[in-house]
Amino acid sequence: MNGPLLRAPVLRLTEAAWFRRLATGPLGRRVASRFVAGETLDDAIRVAKALDGQRISTMLDHLGEHVTAPEHVSEAIAAYLRALDRIRIEPFLDVQLSVKLTQLGLDFSHELAVASMERLLEAAREADTLVMIDMESSGYVDPTLRVFHELRTRHERVGVALQAYLRRTPRDVDALPPGSIVRMVKGAYLEPPEIAYPSRREVDAAFARLTATLLARGHTVHVATHDPRLLEGAVAYVTKRGLPWSRVELQMLYGVRRDLQLRYAGEGYPVRVYVPYGVEWYPYLTRRLAERPANMWFFVSNLVRFGG
Structure with a gap:
């Protein structure tokens, strides 16, 4: 799936309360530091x-x-x-x-x-x-x-x-x-x-x-x-x-x-x-995840890796 087609489902995912809690928690912040100084x-x-x-x-x-x-x-x-x-x-x-x-x-x-x-x-x-x-x-x-x-x-x-x-x-x-x-x-x-x-x-x-x-x-x-x-x-x-x-x-x-x-x-x-x-930083992060499949994969895979 290319970037424009992936954008809608990823943005819907990032609007979910459970995903936001995960992404803005200590583990998510650690991974987000890849994209935010x-x-x-x-x-x-x-x-x-x-x-x-x-x-x-x-x-x-x-x-x-x-x-x-x-x-x-x-x-x-x-x-x-x-x-x-x-x-x-x-x-x-x-x-x-x-x-x-x-x-x-x-x-x-x-x-x-x-x-x-x-x-x-x-x-x-x-x-x-x-x-x-x-x-x-x-x-x-x-x-x-x-x-x-x-x-x-x-x-x-x-x-x-x-x-x-x-x-x-x-x-x-x-x-x-x-x-x-x-x-x-x-x-x-x-x-x-x-x-x-x-x-x-x-x-x-x-x-x-x-x-x-x-x-x-x-x-x-x-x-x-x-x-x-x-x-x-x-x-x-x-x-x-x-x-x-x-x-x-x-x-x-x-x-x-x-x-x-x-x-x-x-x-x-x-x-x-x-x-x-x-x-x-969260709205910025959601757009970065939505625009490139590689960004979303990096974020999710590292959440799993660091969380494990």
Whole structure:
């Protein structure tokens, strides 16, 4: 069964109360540490330093989404500001930041999300780093892109993720401001077939087409996948056309396909690893388990091994 077809049953499994209790208990936390750096900023910086020693850059994500009260927005902003301050005082580390707008007030108003991002982007300017806006489920694409487009009129070092499995994404690419920074991902949320391609073949083809289109139009592209064929295709496209690698990064997730991370970094390609941290790690973990059968197998087999 391929990734898109497996997503629905795995997500249903992870919603079960018994599975959540198991996954968030001591044994589950031990296994989840493969995919999550830890619960504190110090944990994330420790991982960033270790990856830096392997010539791999990082992007930090303080986990959390869909805050339910305005005061929680302030807490999220404070957490990101602490991360940016830490990045500022670690000048030899190449660390960027990824944020979810539902953590920054998007469910309350467009204006609150923009104001939250303005605070982070000012701090990011002082830290000399980039802030990427992560993309969430399909219902958030329009409001997320509205925030991005507004911010892009005032800030250059802000980018956005686009999801290849959404049928609408070619139109979103057409509407991007010139010289945008885009993180191209496959997509990990459960969506109906009229909104998202249901097969891996269709998703992979869309990913390759969109990556080529973005590069051909002069955008900076973060090629975020663990698929060796798509990575090789992106490398071949950039090499054949003589595009500068300053406009391209190969990005992967912490704990996933470490062999590919080390291989490409060792060959001199720009590699960046997405490093999540924080106490709200369970929703992130469920999406990682659902998007790749190998991740689910790793998690379950290690629960059995450590539990035995």
